[in-house]
Amino acid sequence: xxxxxxxxxxxxxxxxxxxxxxxxxxxxxxxxxxxxxxxxxxxxxxxxxxxxxxxxxxxxxxxxxxxxxxxxxxxxxxxxxxxxxxxxxxxxxxxxxxxxxxxxxxxxxxxxxxxxxxxxxxxxxxxxxxxxxxxxxxxxxxxxxxxxxxxxxxxxxxxxxxxxxxxxxxxxxxxxxxxxxxxxxxxxxxxxxxxx
Numbered sequence: 404x405x406x407x408x409x410x411x412x413x414x415x416x417x418x419x420x421x422x423x424x425x426x427x428x429x430x431x432x433x434x435x436x437x438x439x440x441x442x443x444x445x446x447x448x449x450x451x452x453x454x455x456x457x458x459x460x461x462x463x464x465x466x467x468x469x470x471x472x473x474x475x476x477x478x479x480x481x482x483x484x485x486x487x488x489x490x491x492x493x494x495x496x497x498x499x500x501x502x503x504x505x506x507x508x509x510x511x512x513x514x515x516x517x518x519x520x521x522x523x524x525x526x527x528x529x530x531x532x533x534x535x536x537x538x539x540x541x542x543x544x545x546x547x548x549x550x551x552x553x554x555x556x557x558x559x560x561x562x563x564x565x566x567x568x569x570x571x572x573x574x575x576x577x578x579x580x581x582x583x584x585x586x587x588x589x590x591x592x593x594x595x596x597x598x599x
Contacts, residue, residue, distance in 0.1 A: 444550035447596035460588035507538035518567035
């Protein structure tokens with residue numbers, strides 16, 4: 404089961420960063436550094452919330468669950484998402500660094516850096532557009548993504564452009580629920596790291 408946090412969270416900052424799967428080779432006695440790109444890189448996003456009244460902050464104690472996946476809407480401040488349509492994967496078995504999509508609104512442009520989760524087998528896999536891509540008159544586009552595609556999607560798998568979410572396990576600092584007496588939680592913070 405996935406715990407979906409509400410879309411109206413009072414988020415004050417996010418910090419997205421990649422969790423790399425690459426292998427880096429550094430010679431012991433000098434020389435060039437080599438990076439070997441491998442499938443399996445994924446995303447993590449650190450969230451910080453505004454202060455909440457203690458009684459309201461109790462709603463977030465589910466974040467303390469150690470084995471439940473959580474999903475959170477990813478803010479994209481200032482980005483007008485517009486009407487992307489109902490995008491889905493166009494063709495099964497895609498791999499590499501790009502997705503073929505269909506079901507986009509004709510002429511819709513996926514912006515460089517825009518988030519696009521793909522739902523495969525009931526689980527979100529988060530990607531970010533490496534370059535802008537505009538849908539043709541039939542609503543199709545090829546979108547370059549990072550990281551590499553990690554799981555084969557079926558033809559017609561949902562792509563969440565309108566309201567992208569990250570899904571994964573929660574990591575919390577020790578002071579995530581720090582209470583400022585008498586009645587405020589200073590600002591809940593947590594990180595969601597993709598599990599696959």
